Amino acid sequence: MTFQIAHAGHWITSGPFFLPVVAFPIWLGVTESRERRREDR
Amino acid sequence: MFLIAHGISVRSDLPIPEWLFGWAAAMVLVVSFVALAVLWPEPRLQKPTWRPLPGGLGRVLASRPVEIVCGAIGIFLFGLTVYAGLRGTESTTANFAPIFIYVIFWLGLVPLSVLFGDVFRAFNPWRAIGRAVAWVARRAARTELPAPLEYPAWLGRWPAALGIFAFATLELVVSDGDRPDTLAVAALAYSAVTFIGMALYGVERWIDRGEAFSVYFNLFSRLSAVETREGEVGLRRPLSGLPRLDALPGTVALIAVMIGSVSFDGFTGKRPWNSISPDIAQFCQDLGLSPQHALEATFMLGLIGAVLFVAGFYWLGVLGATSVGGGFGARRLAREFAHSLVPIALAYVAAHYFTLLLFQGQAIVYLISDPLGKGADIFGTADTQIDYTLIGANSTWYWQVAFVVAGHVAALMLAHDRALALYADNRKAVRSQYWMLGVMVGFTSLALWLLSSANA
Numbered sequence: 051m052t053f054q055i056a057h058a059g060h061w062i063t064s065g066p067f068f069l070p071v072v073a074f075p076i077w078l079g080v081t082e083s084r085e086r087r088r089e090d091r
Numbered sequence: 092m093f094l095i096a097h098g099i100s101v102r103s104d105l106p107i108p109e110w111l112f113g114w115a116a117a118m119v120l121v122v123s124f125v126a127l128a129v130l131w132p133e134p135r136l137q138k139p140t141w142r143p144l145p146g147g148l149g150r151v152l153a154s155r156p157v158e159i160v161c162g163a164i165g166i167f168l169f170g171l172t173v174y175a176g177l178r179g180t181e182s183t184t185a186n187f188a189p190i191f192i193y194v195i196f197w198l199g200l201v202p203l204s205v206l207f208g209d210v211f212r213a214f215n216p217w218r219a220i221g222r223a224v225a226w227v228a229r230r231a232a233r234t235e236l237p238a239p240l241e242y243p244a245w246l247g248r249w250p251a252a253l254g255i256f257a258f259a260t261l262e263l264v265v266s267d268g269d270r271p272d273t274l275a276v277a278a279l280a281y282s283a284v285t286f287i288g289m290a291l292y293g294v295e296r297w298i299d300r301g302e303a304f305s306v307y308f309n310l311f312s313r314l315s316a317v318e319t320r321e322g323e324v325g326l327r328r329p330l331s332g333l334p335r336l337d338a339l340p341g342t343v344a345l346i347a348v349m350i351g352s353v354s355f356d357g358f359t360g361k362r363p364w365n366s367i368s369p370d371i372a373q374f375c376q377d378l379g380l381s382p383q384h385a386l387e388a389t390f391m392l393g394l395i396g397a398v399l400f401v402a403g404f405y406w407l408g409v410l411g412a413t414s415v416g417g418g419f420g421a422r423r424l425a426r427e428f429a430h431s432l433v434p435i436a437l438a439y440v441a442a443h444y445f446t447l448l449l450f451q452g453q454a455i456v457y458l459i460s461d462p463l464g465k466g467a468d469i470f471g472t473a474d475t476q477i478d479y480t481l482i483g484a485n486s487t488w489y490w491q492v493a494f495v496v497a498g499h500v501a502a503l504m505l506a507h508d509r510a511l512a513l514y515a516d517n518r519k520a521v522r523s524q525y526w527m528l529g530v531m532v533g534f535t536s537l538a539l540w541l542l543s544s545a546n547a
Binding site: 068069071075077078085 | 528533
């Protein structure tokens, strides 16, 4: 089987669509750690 | 069959790239989330509000004569569909059955349910036949019929989830699933299952929980401002029907099937699927399947994968929400917030299929004159043509984005309202919704990617 996953050209046009999905966990991680620090204080 | 199904046609002169619409949609969700956290501090949708239509109109609309007429219409249309499927032309577009089932019934009833409430309940041919048979049997026996079996609690909405999955399989997997005779036989087989279910558990119980299409359209009707209650049609606050959805087993699975099947339909038009699916089909052929069955097996795997992906993504959000505390387990939260997925299912269906409904729905004008596709012209409309200029490609895209955003904002509202009712502490309620916001952003991005021309 030859999956064309390796060819970035097939996927690259889709990447920007999912940037919010990638950015969200980062934002959530930062927010959660801030909340925890605030609660610890 | 339906080439313009997804509205992925040539778009030109969009002011910004399609992916930027996705970012804007995500921003709208974040802003809505903040606005809800600040401006919506108390649950508003949990308590039922309902008032009857003025002037006794509500009683007339829900009266027995109207119910009988609607049921008779439903039975007639069902009979016509089966007859056309069995006796009509094999052409998919010239036969009444495929267009009626896949476009008018499956898609057309969705907006009608959202606008006018649970209209399918009135026109449901199986319910009408079940009630008529029970009435005749009572008359003939001159006594009350034996009580039906108790509907098992564990069964919940699982039969409906399986039924909708079976319908999606017929639509998206079975290679001749759009053939009129296939559809007619499937309709008869489904009827047999439905009558058995109604005979075992009672007409109303099976319609409420087991009959797939009743449950499916009822979910959408809960978004509506119209509700029939105790034999009277009335008005309620829009969306307020959903928080009263019983958290029965199988509900999350049903909604995952609803969203997953639409997602898979969109995904099959994308290059990643078209790159991978031939290899999977070849693998299936190497296992000994015929080329046709190998292709069907490939699509079945894709459909199952899409449903599992949707369910898994929702569960990811739910598991995240358990981390904020409050003493709720994942299973409890999954059921508590399941109703908030219904507007997302609506957004997916509306955005994905509204051009199909708009264009192929017109076919019913010529099909009512020639339902069998054999040259009749009963109402003089057999020569009517479909007008494909009703909406352009760019307008289609704007509508799709609007449907997706509106559906996800409604989902946020429902989840936020439920969180306020569930958590004693408002801060915890809002924090639990960070995760649901993530789920909504994910579903929004997925929906717009599926609808976009990227990788198409």
